[in-house]
Structure formats: C-alpha cells, structure tokens
Amino acid sequence: MFKNKRGITLDKVFLVEAILIVVVCASIMVYIGNLYNDTSFDKRIIARDLAFLADSAQSVPGNLYYEYTSPLGKKDHSFIFSKNTAIIAEGWFAKVGYPFFYNKNMMFESFPIAFKKSFSISNFNNVLVISPEKRFGLKQPKDQFYVETPSQTYEISETKQVAEQTLECTPPKLETKFTFDIIAIDADGNSDTPKQNIAGTQVEHLITHDISKAIIEELNIILEGIIIETRPEIDTTYDTESKLLLIPPSTSFILQISTEQTQNQNNNPVYAYIPKNSELSNYLACTILQNLKKELPEVITETKILTQNQEDNLLLYANKDPTGVNTNKQNLAIKIGIGNILHDNNLLYEKETTNIIAYSIAQSIEEFQESINN
Amino acid sequence: MNKVKINKKIGKIGKKSQLAYFQLMFLFIRIAVLLLVLFSIVILVHMFINESTNIQKEEINMFTEFLLYSKHGLSHYDKQAGRLYPGILDYAELTNTGLIQAKLDYAFDYGDYKVMAIKFKFNSLVPEVSEIQEFYYNKERYDEWLHLTGLKARITKQFVTKKQRTVNVIIRKEIEIEGIIKEQFFPTKLELTMLSPNT
Numbered sequence: 001m002f003k004n005k006r007g008i009t010l011d012k013v014f015l016v017e018a019i020l021i022v023v024v025c026a027s028i029m030v031y032i033g034n035l036y037n038d039t040s041f042d043k044r045i046i047a048r049d050l051a052f053l054a055d056s057a058q059s060v061p062g063n064l065y066y067e068y069t070s071p072l073g074k075k076d077h078s079f080i081f082s083k084n085t086a087i088i089a090e091g092w093f094a095k096v097g098y099p100f101f102y103n104k105n106m107m108f109e110s111f112p113i114a115f116k117k118s119f120s121i122s123n124f125n126n127v128l129v130i131s132p133e134k135r136f137g138l139k140q141p142k143d144q145f146y147v148e149t150p151s152q153t154y155e156i157s158e159t160k161q162v163a164e165q166t167l168e169c170t171p172p173k174l175e176t177k178f179t180f181d182i183i184a185i186d187a188d189g190n191s192d193t194p195k196q197n198i199a200g201t202q203v204e205h206l207i208t209h210d211i212s213k214a215i216i217e218e219l220n221i222i223l224e225g226i227i228i229e230t231r232p233e234i235d236t237t238y239d240t241e242s243k244l245l246l247i248p249p250s251t252s253f254i255l256q257i258s259t260e261q262t263q264n265q266n267n268n269p270v271y272a273y274i275p276k277n278s279e280l281s282n283y284l285a286c287t288i289l290q291n292l293k294k295e296l297p298e299v300i301t302e303t304k305i306l307t308q309n310q311e312d313n314l315l316l317y318a319n320k321d322p323t324g325v326n327t328n329k330q331n332l333a334i335k336i337g338i339g340n341i342l343h344d345n346n347l348l349y350e351k352e353t354t355n356i357i358a359y360s361i362a363q364s365i366e367e368f369q370e371s372i373n374n
Numbered sequence: 375m376n377k378v379k380i381n382k383k384i385g386k387i388g389k390k391s392q393l394a395y396f397q398l399m400f401l402f403i404r405i406a407v408l409l410l411v412l413f414s415i416v417i418l419v420h421m422f423i424n425e426s427t428n429i430q431k432e433e434i435n436m437f438t439e440f441l442l443y444s445k446h447g448l449s450h451y452d453k454q455a456g457r458l459y460p461g462i463l464d465y466a467e468l469t470n471t472g473l474i475q476a477k478l479d480y481a482f483d484y485g486d487y488k489v490m491a492i493k494f495k496f497n498s499l500v501p502e503v504s505e506i507q508e509f510y511y512n513k514e515r516y517d518e519w520l521h522l523t524g525l526k527a528r529i530t531k532q533f534v535t536k537k538q539r540t541v542n543v544i545i546r547k548e549i550e551i552e553g554i555i556k557e558q559f560f561p562t563k564l565e566l567t568m569l570s571p572n573t
Binding site: 017020 | 398401404405408411412415419423426429432433436439445446458460480481482483486487489
C-alpha cells in the first residue's frame with residue numbers, strides 16, 4: 001500500500017485527518033463529560049438563585065416566609081449569607097458566590113446553614129432572617145427579654161451627685177499633655193441573646209453599630225491623626241477565656257456603646273459607666289452627658305454616672321494600673337448606656353436622634369481634649 | 375462525440391497526482407470546517423451557560439418593582455398612616471437630588487460588588503415634570519460602564535449589558551393655595567436605563 005510514492009502522500013494526509021477527527025471527537029466528549037461531572041455550573045446557578053431569593057425577600061411589601069430546598073437535592077452543601085453575598089459551598093470549600101443588595105432599612109440576621117438540603121428565609125416587620133430552622137424575626141422566649149436593672153449590678157459613685165445636679169464638669173489637672181492616639185470603640189450587644197424590643201424589630205447591636213459608625217465618622221473629621229479601633233461585625237474586644245482586652249496596648253481611650261433593657265417605661269436615664277478612681281473618665285463622662293442633655297433636651301431628661309462594681313472589660317482595662325489616676329492614659333474608659341431598648345422609641349429608633357447622639361459624643365471627646373490640655 | 379470529450383476530461387483529472395492535489399485542497403477546507411464545528415460547540419455551550427445563569431433582566435425587573443411597591447423605594451409613604459401609595463412619587467423628594475441619592479444608596483447597598491448602575495429619567499411634556507432632573511443610582515459606575523456597551527467593547531473588553539424599562543407613574547406635588555395645602559398629580563413615564571457588567 002505504501003510502496004507507491006504518490007499513494008503514500010495522499011494516504012498519510014488522510015491518516016492525519018482521521019487522527020485529527022478522533023482527537024476532536026474525543027476532546028468534545030471529554031469537555032462535555034467534564035461539564036456533566038463538574039458541579040460548578042450547578043453552583044453558579046444556585047448562587048444566583050440564592051442571591052435573587054435574598055433580593056426578593058427584601059423587596060416584598062409585606063411579610064414573607066419561604067422554605068428553600070436545594071435543587072441539587074444533596075446534603076453536602078453549605079449556604080452562607082453575608083450582608084452582600086450569597087455563597088454555596090461543597091462542605092466548606094469550592095465556594096461560589098453572587099452578590100445581592102442589602103437594604104439598610106432592614107435588620108439582617110443569618111445563621112450558618114451547613115450540610116442541609118433546605119433552609120428558611122423570612123421577612124417579618126423588616127427583619128430578614130435566614131436560618132436552617134423555621135424562624136420569624138428575632139424571636140426569643142419571653143423571660144429573656146428582661147434582665148436585671150443596671151442599678152443592681154453597679155453602684156453609684158460618689159461623684160455622681162455632682163454630675164447629676166449641676167452638670168458642671170471640672171477637668172482634672174494633668175502633669176503631661178493628653179492626646180488620643182488610639183481610640184477603641186466597642187459596639188456592645190453582639191451576643192447569642194441580644195437585647196431587643198418585644199417585637200424583635202430593634203436589636204441592640206444594630207443600634208450601637210450605627211451610633212459607633214457615626215461617631216467614627218465625626219471623629220475622623222474633628223480629630224486628626226488618631227487611630228480608631230473598632231470591630232463592628234463581631235464583639236471581639238474582650239476575650240472571655242483569657243480575660244484580656246483584644247485592643248492595642250497603647251489604646252488611650254476605650255468607649256463602649258450599649259443600650260439598657262429594663263421594665264421602666266418612661267424617663268430612662270442615660271448612663272455613663274466608669275472605672276473606679278478615674279477622674280479623667282469621670283470628667284469625660286460628665287462632658288458627654290452634659291452635651292447629650294443639651295442636644296436632646298426633650299428626649300433625655302436624666303443622666304447618671306455610675307462606677308462599675310463588677311469585673312468586666314472596662315474594669316479590667318482600668319486595673320492595668322490600679323494606682324494611676326490622673327496621668328494614666330489607660331485608665332480612661334467609658335461605657336455609655338443609651339436609653340431603654342424596650343420603650344425608648346424616640347431615642348433609639350430614629351436615625352436623626354442616633355446621629356445627634358453620635359455627634360454629641362464626638363464633640364465631647366474634642367472638648368475634653370481641648371479643655372484637659374489648657 | 376460528447377461522451378468521448380467528457381471521458382477525456384475525467385481521465386485527465388483522474389490522474390493520481392492531480393487527484394491528490396485536488397483532494398489535498400479539500401482536505402484543508404475539511405479541517406477548517408472541523409475546527410469551526412469544534413469552536414461552535416464550545417461557543418454554544420458557553421452561550422447556554424451564560425443564558426442559564428444570566429439574571430440581569432430579572433434584577434432590573436425586581437429593582438423596578440422594589441422602587442414602586444416597597445416603602446423603602448421611591449413611592450409615597452405616609453408614615454403616620456403607615457400606608458404606601460405604589461407608583462405615586464413625591465415631587466419634593468424627586469427634586470432633592472441629594473435625598474433621593476441617599477435613599478437609593480441606603481436601600482440598595484451592594485457593598486464592594488457593584489452589579490448595576492441605573493439612570494432614572496422622566497418623560498413628560500408637563501412643565502412641572504420636565505423640571506425634574508434625571509438622577510442616578512451608582513452614577514460613578516454608570517459613566518464608566520456606558521462606554522462598554524458597544525459591539526467593540528463586546529469583542530475587546532468586558533461587556534456591559536444595557537437594558538431599558540419604562541413604567542407609568544404619577545408625580546404628586548403639594549401646593550399651597552390661600553394657606554391650604556392641596557395635591558396635584560401629574561401622570562408621566564419613568565424610564566430606567568440599567569447597565570450591568572456580564573459576569
């Protein structure tokens with residue numbers, strides 16, 4: 001067959017062509033086979049499906065409850081919803097995500113959904129909840145709504161009377177100049193059982209995060225060159241196991257923003273909790289309360305400065321140097337307890353009011369720095 | 375006579391060397407067609423994947439519905455009564471560009487992943503409505519992406535899909551006549567132009 005020269009050339013070409021056809025066919029089969037076995041295509045579709053589901057749940061005019069079942073029908077997938085991305089993963093790996101919008105007018109709570117075929121998504125009274133179990137709003141047993149009043153766990157300081165009656169704040173005399181190098185702001189309330197109103201529509205950490213963010217914005221404008229340490233998503237400023245604060249050691253001021261949760265319906269005071277023997281904290285707390293009362297005279301009728309009587313992060317912070325009073329930067333720590341989350345609608349639920357609170361606190365910090373160094 | 379001529383011609387072509395070159399020429403065409411088929415299959419599969427996973431049309435539809443039917447959208451919401459008036463937009467709100475911008479940014483926060491940019495334009499011959507300026511959601515990206523919607527961009531760069539939707543709305547204006555506040559309504563068309571990059 002290959003002895004004829006002319007025939008050889010032609011047959012060789014045909015042979016090459018035949019091989020090429022086989023290679024092409026094989027490539028197509030392999031390509032299609034890979035597509036069939038590869039789940040990334042399915043995951044891409046489901047990621048979009050999840051994102052669109054979250055978009056839709058936030059868009060409905062009324063309330064909504066929906067149970068989503070994975071079209072893949074397998075239990076080896078995890079679904080993760082952050083504030084802007086819906087992610088599907090095989091186990092915890094091979095993640096595919098797609099963005100969805102977050103409506104800031106709503107509250108968003110998502111729980112990890114691991115190795116589940118289905119999960120629930122609900123939008124009740126502007127609270128979007130994504131959970132492996134059936135869940136509406138931020139519902140909790142009734143007995144968890146009420147906690148002990150702060151007056152039972154904190155004792156009123158000797159300086160309180162002065163601050164309450166006259167609101168005349170006297171700056172302590174310092175030997176050295178005081179500057180805010182690093183300020184740590186802690187938005188309180190990020191726990192498994194957060195403080196919230198009875199309807200579950202207002203949750204402490206969402207309010208405190210908003211106020212903290214607004215304070216940071218204000219401080220960035222009015223104080224130059226300071227570093228603000230904050231972790232708005234997770235409450236990690238205090239490690240309960242090691243009993244240590246997770247903030248830089250050279251932090252000059254720690255400010256904690258929290259809300260109260262008591263059964264008193266009206267005229268709930270704004271509290272400022274300070275460590276023992278800290279004149280600096282007392283002075284700054286006094287300035288903050290004075291400004292708050294001045295800016296919001298109709299809403300804030302009473303203010304109180306309380307000295308802490310139990311061990312928590314503020315006290316530990318202050319105890320780093322128990323003898324230091326005036327010149328010790330690390331002794332400056334304040335926890336502001338603003339309003340009662342159960343009843344103080346005007347104070348906590350209005351964006352305008354919370355912005356004024358943030359503004360007052362930031363202005364107080366500026367005033368404090370100016371007056372203490374003069 | 376004719377048969378003889380044809381046979382002679384066939385005989386010439388049928389010579390082994392000439393047949394080889396003739397077939398060789400077709401061989402290259404066959405290979406080219408084969409490659410074309412191969413790429414066509416790949417392109418078809420990609421088109422199928424894109425078509426199956428593309429939700430841009432649904433996104434703009436949902437965005438529009440949100441604007442019209444949600445109290446966090448553009449429709450007039452009576453806070454005291456807790457009642458929403460779908461499709462009725464406040465004139466005072468629309469003429470305050472900063473406010474409308476803030477409202478949109480607050481309701482549609484995509485974080486770091488900006489997936490769409492939208493231009494809002496009112497089409498009406500009524501003077502009150504024509505006074506309302508066009509406004510944007512994510513304007514910075516809109517200006518940037520507008521140049522990427524053509525065919526050239528589709529071939530050379532990342533392509534951006536442009537979609538339009540027009541909805542009928544009513545603009546509500548409050549006017550004070552002799553100390554009494556009265557409402558005026560102007561029916562108009564709201565044109566939404568959405569740009570969204572292909573992922």
